[in-house]
Amino acid sequence: MLTEKRFSIWGLMLAFVVLVGPFALSFHMHYPDEMYYSDAAVRMLQTGDIQTPYLGSEELRFKKPILTYWFVLAGFKLFGVTPFASRIFFLLAGAATVGFVYWGARVLFDDRRVARLSAIIMASQPVLILSATRSIPDVLLGMCMAISTVGFLGFIKYGDQAPKRFHWLLFVGLALAFEVKGLPAAALGGLGMGYLLLNPWQRISTSKLFYLPAVLTGLIIACYWFVAMYWVHGPMYLESFIEDQVGIRVGNRFLLLVKNFVLAAVLLIVLFIPWFIFGLKKIKTQSKNLFLQNSAFVGLVVLWVLAIVLMSAGVTKFYERYLLPVLPLASIWLGWLLIENGALNWTKSLKFGLLFFLTLNLFVLLIGIYFNTFLESNFWVWAQCLFVFLFLFYLYLKRNHSEGLLLLIAWSVLLLFFGASISTYQISLPDAGQLVKEYVADKQIPEGSKIAFIGHLHTGSKIRIGLGTQFYMIDLNPDDFMDQLGQYDFILVEDKYLELIPQDKFSFDTAAINWDAKFIKEMAQSLWVNNSQEVKEATGKKYYWGTPL
Template sequence: MNKNLVLLLALAAVVYTANIWGTSIYILDEAKNAGCAMEMYQRGDWVVPTFNEALRTDKPPLHYYFMKAGFSIVGITPFGARIFSSVMGILTVLVVFLFCRTMIHEDAAFYAGMILVSSLQLAVQFHLAVPDPYLIFFMTLGWLSFIYAYVEKKHNYYYIFYAAIALATLAKGPVAVIFSGLLVLIFLFAQRNFKWKTLMQLKLFQGTLLFLVIVLPWYIAVGVETQGAWLEQFFFKHNVNRFTSSMEGHGGFPLASVVIVIGALMPFSFFFPQALRMIWKEQRKDAFVQFCFIAMTVVVIFFAFSRTILPSYPEPAVPFFAILLGYFFYWVQKKGKVKRLKLRINALVYLIIALAIPFGVWFALQAESNLKDLSSLAVYFVLLPLGAGAALVYLWKKDLDTALYIYTLTAVVFLMIFFYSAFPEIDERNPVTQSVAHFNQHTEIPVVGYKDFNPAYIFYFQKPVNKIETPAALHDYANAHDQFYIVTQKRHIAELAGENFQVVYEGKDLFERPVTVLLKNR
């Protein structure tokens, strides 16, 4: 097997699976997605997603299916919930390398793979039990299959395109169709090839049929089983409303998606100003480069106007950004038409940013009342400016290859430290992990939730938590039970002032505003 590919896959496996078993399912999105998959697995249900026995309409089921497979292999554990997210990351690196090697050159493919495995943001994403890893992989596979079929006249690859977009639609919904439709439409217009004959060559009718055969059965089934409730809430609340209004406190700012994508591929993205000029010229005569540029731009611009945004939203653009940067570095090595001084300036700017990162981390930890004593973890981030400085030295020596290898090696070593040492220490301070000692000592005592409570408790208990919504209902429950625990948030305690409850634990949710409280009746 190709040694460059073996090295990239080994690095991807090491990075994307690093300690996926060693930290708790705690982050809000992870807790709800893993908890939903757990309930479907326990019921043997393949159609209706629920969380805490309530209909969950946030996402379609593909990632739940993969998590169910993980649970069937290793049990209901963080590893079982996350393992296939890591696999999606490894496969993303694989398809980027293979298509890029065929369409450009092996050196460009290797650079693109290096850039992907060096991304902290992607590494975190491929560690999480959420739908985004599946969306990223299937959209990358689908879009690269499309452009390969178009350029190389391998028309059977269009079927891979339609199948992959169908699976992406089962991962996150109509956004996969919208992006793909916009991308193909803009690309064909840019190629001046928007013709009926071309549409027939794209296997439009056969591909649409294949897409519908894959997608429709579940959407029809969930519509029937929930009497249309899932479809209505998913399409209107979780798609239209997320784009037109800020939801769940995830408001953005103009061009937030641009900042997110640039941050995702640091330090390599700092060379994009020079790369953009070259790419703009090359895309006029190279259909593959043009396609990748449009793919990246469509996603970034779309989310630039979204009122709700998370770091994961524009990530389908990241593999194509990596391909363009990989092509740029290959082009520099092959033709050397970029002034080396400009590359050094880019590297110097990144070094300055990298020097600020440890201080930023220190202040962020200081701002969290339950993490102040862990501020020394910021020292791990000193590795980033050290690597940036070493890479700058080699760029000054006109040794671009060694500089890129140093950036990658620094990133991989840092990610190992982050996932195996720094993040586990932070994770141990989350209020769910901190409070479970009370439950472990008294497993016979029932637990209820009052109004809002941390969703990670559902996955920890591996069963639903009885949710009580009013003080009167909680009072009735107290009259019927001698002892029980209540998980809730501090802002709700005032409503229970007349009850005989004792606070046995209180802890702020990590990097969030709510304060988790554990109560026990006296």
């Protein structure tokens, strides 16, 4: 099973990009925090200042280090200001994380099956998949921690004789992780290095661990942006950063701590479906055997897992993506467990898991066909439907090939996201940004115009991407904007704020209308009676272009 002939890590990474790509590279779903990074990146392109992040309202934002902003900026520079460009490097970071997991397992274990299964588990991890579809820090943090994980595992494998490449991977990986999200990376990195120095099974000497060139390079990378911001803006930026990292994120209520702790612990297991189910057989005995075989590795896994669960418990609002930094290491441990307990030989159980995901995929495909049959669609959406059907048929035919069942299960999990984009196409696309882009082109709005936006900031971010660098759109506070309207050439107003605008001072035209996700039930019902356009007009979210009179 999982023979070398049938497995390629590059093929698995490519499958990750191809199958997750349609869901990621357009705004089928838009995560709220993406606006912070895409808004700042557009501003960086317009001003040339790539060090200082700004909000869409032109306020400074220092809550996160700079690396995530630069990933969005790099996409914009290479591919233009588009949804695709804002997310492409995050999708590739997700695929790269799978590759680093494979590398780490290959370093630690002589049995190549562990590396292959670890990579398969990581590629089908829903937290990684969802994080790779968003231009927010978490997938970058996961990738950078996966890089440093390879370094940690090199020390566990070779001890004081670890080649220098593992020093570079450890320290540079942690430095990059710190430039992505700050203190969580420092906490995990500090615990990991303390563990290497103190654990009784494979203790590393201080002189061997802290290789000066790698340490200094890591410090320069980790501190660069913070020094630059202090030089330009003084200590005020640090207050905002510390408040985000420690202040507003740390909860102090006992029940909240307990709830988050339990939720983090449970999700850390449940999110490995279906793989953890195969590891339940004799889990106590097998876990003890793994500890006896490689105590140093198991100790690091336990330390990091407990650390991330405890850190997640302390936040005021818990998100499953907070677990991502330790998922690479946990995937390697789980892959090793499944190899050791003989789960690869449970052909009937694996086949049942495959058939379950194939059925789920078929259900998702039918929903997509339903929406696209009754609503305006295009050739590429129907090509996706055909691809999903043919791929499902192929996977079904291969169900009796026991050697490839694990890979087939991973593909079927990834295919769920590919298939889901068929339905979300009708709900979310074209997004308001692309509709406004068409509107300004059709109306020949002069480039360089200053536009005031009054509405939901998440939609405003998509519109800013649609307008690109040719227009200057500023978000105004809906509670206090009247005195500022005269400073702009045009205004763009969400429907619920339209009544606040003096009607005698502006002429209005509908620039965009989208389905409102709150009325998805009404949307589905309207297809039966063939009045979807009327329902969309009545319940959809509208944005009005205002021209001063």
